[in-house]
Amino acid sequence: MTNMRPPNKNVLLKVVILGDGGVGKSCLMNRFVSNLYDESSFHTIGVEFLNKDIQVDNERYTLQIWDTAGQERFKALRTPFYRGTDICLLSYAIDDRESFTSLKQWREEFLRYADIKSDYFPFIVVGNKNDIDASLRKVSVEEVSEWCQENHISAFIETSAKTSTNVYEAFALAVRQWQKSERTTERELRAQGHGDTIDLTKTVNLNAQSNRFCCIGGGTSGNSTNNFNDDD
Numbered sequence: 001m002t003n004m005r006p007p008n009k010n011v012l013l014k015v016v017i018l019g020d021g022g023v024g025k026s027c028l029m030n031r032f033v034s035n036l037y038d039e040s041s042f043h044t045i046g047v048e049f050l051n052k053d054i055q056v057d058n059e060r061y062t063l064q065i066w067d068t069a070g071q072e073r074f075k076a077l078r079t080p081f082y083r084g085t086d087i088c089l090l091s092y093a094i095d096d097r098e099s100f101t102s103l104k105q106w107r108e109e110f111l112r113y114a115d116i117k118s119d120y121f122p123f124i125v126v127g128n129k130n131d132i133d134a135s136l137r138k139v140s141v142e143e144v145s146e147w148c149q150e151n152h153i154s155a156f157i158e159t160s161a162k163t164s165t166n167v168y169e170a171f172a173l174a175v176r177q178w179q180k181s182e183r184t185t186e187r188e189l190r191a192q193g194h195g196d197t198i199d200l201t202k203t204v205n206l207n208a209q210s211n212r213f214c215c216i217g218g219g220t221s222g223n224s225t226n227n228f229n230d231d232d
């Protein structure tokens with residue numbers, strides 16, 4: 001738990017980025033970590049990870065970001081790395097409808113191989129390539145918001161690794177989702193009468209997570225923000 005961490009130490013969070021091949025996962029990671037963008041980025045084989053420090057709400061975090069191979073043929077190489085994940089980014093490209101419909105499989109694959117039972121794991125949905133011309137858009141903000149709500153995912157953001165739009169914000173939003181799920185867990189523990197002591201023989205019910213939804217989408221080249229009942 002965060003309050004047991006030694007002072008001046010960053011909270012280390014494992015972040016996994018999933019999504020179809022070509023949606024821009026590597027570009028998002030490289031833009032966030034190194035502020036670089038490679039138009040001719042190659043397909044990832046297996047997984048790669050990079051660390052990046054970030055400060056969110058006066059708390060310092062080290063994000064260990066795992067970029068995975070989206071192509072189906074690399075499934076066996078990526079799934080062993082899902083365990084121990086704190087936050088999962090489900091990504092698609094806004095000009096690729098199939099990559100949006102694949103989110104369901106990505107979510108299922110992650111829950112299965114990370115061995116997570118709760119419906120309320122901190123996922124965030126990231127719609128990349130929002131720099132493209134409006135005429136090329138194949139997925140609307142409204143339908144993604146609806147899908148997120150149906151799947152108990154309370155955060156969605158559109159990004160562009162190319163123009164660096166909302167990339168930092170996506171990772172900060174991911175950390176906030178993790179913070180919310182931590183607070184829920186702590187509330188649950190207190191409600192079960194554990195106080196500061198954790199009984200490791202009992203399970204914790206995470207299903208009391210609020211239905212709050214935060215959506216940062218907007219027009220194709222725009223950067224508008226919609227917040228629905230976000231409590232931060």
Ligand SMILES: Nc1nc2c(ncn2[C@@H]2O[C@H](COP(=O)(O)OP(=O)(O)OP(=O)(O)O)[C@@H](O)[C@H]2O)c(=O)[nH]1
Nearest residue numbers: 021022023024025026027039041044070160161162
């Ligand atoms: N227009 C636009 N193109 C992008 C953006 N991000 C990535 N791309 C393009 O998409 C290509 C694929 O990006 P990658 O980051 O390699 O995609 P990936 O999701 O990591 O693909 P896999 O490694 O196969 O899973 C890049 O070579 C870029 O040309 C973006 O924000 N906007």
